Amino acid sequence: MTEYLDIDGSVLEGGGQILRISISLSAILGVPVRVTNIRAGRSKPGLAAQHLKGIQLVGDMCQAKMRGVNIGSTEIEFSPGKIRGGDYVADTHTAGSISLLLQVALPCALVADGPVTLQLRGGTNADMAPQVDYMARVFRAQLHAFGADFALRVHRRGYFPKGGGHVSAEVSPVRSLRGACVTQRGDVTAVCGDSFVAGVLPLKLAHEMAEGAKSELKSVFNNVNINCYKEDRTMAPDNCSGINLWCSLSSGCELGAGALGRRGADARGVGRTAGAELRRAIESGACLDQHAQDQVILYMALAEGKSRVRVGEITLHTKTAMHIAELIAKIKFEVQPDGDQNIIECTGLGFTNRNLPPE
Template sequence: MCGAKLRGDNIGSTEIQFIPGKRIKRGHYVADTRTAGSISLLMQIALPCALLADGPVTLDLKGGTNADMAPQIEYMTEVFRNVLKLFGATFDMTVHRRGYYPKGGGFVTVDVTPVQKLVATRVMERGFISKIYGWSFVAGTLPMRLANQMSEGFKEKISDLHPRTDITVLKEDINLAPNNCSGIITVCETSSGCRLGAAGLGRRGAAPLDVGRAAALALRHDILSGGCLDTHLQDQVIIYMALAEGRSSMRVGDITLHTKTAIYIAELIANVRFEVEEDGSQNIIQCNGLRVYNRHHPNQAELLPNRY
């Protein structure tokens, strides 16, 4: 995307040099993990670049749509995109085929319109719970009772916080999702527009009720923390805070190790300064961004400062 040169990318290498070009190019790009590797993680890598390209970008991403140890694809549209819009950016997504462990085979298209700049945002007021919703699914040859049990387990552990929980129980279309998988994806939306997410995937030896319960306990933890971002969203916003124009502030619960690592890398590479301030049981992450302007923006290039 940026015409980079890469050196040292060989087996046994102890050092890699990545030298980006001066322009992020519009176009159609394909990335294929050839495994069940997470499509959501491919998105995390590509989006900041695509948003600062010199024209529209289409990403064809192949791998796992619902993978363990990574955000589910629905998380990216329901939770991540919600906060990305606050930075003045968004994306469109089409899921052509779902991919699960171990076969993968998922295929997602992400369409990105570049921005002139990312704007700083303050996400400080959580508000009260307005709704909790989500999906409990089975795919392939797995029976519907697994999806029902995951939904029941989730509601069992969350109902005292919000009794009206809307979990859609479904069997994935065999043409969209031919391989076996089960899981639950849930979202808590608040009166201030914040969204917190939690999910769980079925696996051999795990009772479906327990998968649902675990997702509920994870969501419950983030709700009770009082933060505006869940534990999986904290680290994902760090790069956007660093690039934005102005001072961003985010109220979160406990700072995760992923977030600490993202802050460390951003400060090391971009020469920005993050501040983490304790505020009772929560933490406030703040940063004065770099004010990165897209001087190659297709519609407003002549109006922008000569910096990238």
């Protein structure tokens, strides 16, 4: 009879993030988990399509035995097998975030027994989640610190409410992750971005978003370069507007921010929202922005040796990620205040990918 590690899905952030990190670590470490009270505090408790497809994707990758993996379920059981390389597909059939599918599957792909290709369908630019452009640039830079990488290609854009986006990710497995020391950020070397419109929306909205962003960023960097463009109808047939911003630091770190337009919203205001977010990240003195902060926790838990990262205020998502990682991986995170920032520190498991054949 399978023994499951019980995880309360209602603690702290109490949402999909608990599921993502629980399922990823379960698959990687071979620890069967039972997650209860899934999204208990949400207006619609239980699994939504977004969470369902992420769990099923990892389940396919490791031939897991699963129970309760259906829409609306508030309890699931997940018993993993070996993570195998190959081609895998996940389709939310909604505008559910492709970035969140990548978040749950990428760590597993890195410890597969061979190369992995992920075909992910859903929303490329969605609210309440990082845009895929952020994952391709900012998060990828953070992952390099752990000695891992992936390649992302956008085949088609997908927006709310229809979705229909298509992104492929190519992942080569690693034998282990190295401990990362990301505490020296250096100087700002560039601030740039992309401001886009799609469908029937006029290009002037992209320029207005860029102007709004620049007005917020001029106090931290003079030469802000934002590319304004209209997506080709073959790439993005539906209506959407948005902006992605990046800050490159001399240490190799990247900070990011973004915002999406919505019906009736002032385009300059959308740009100002993204610009203010990036300005705050720059002014914070942190090496990771608030979106990357919680995403690196799993990698710190698995890495060899000590990892240290400099962040701003610890987010609820990060507190949740640390709690679940400590529960499953049996490691300990420490948070040390350092001036206006915090240092998150962890001595990782030193996990070795035994799925790979011997060299």
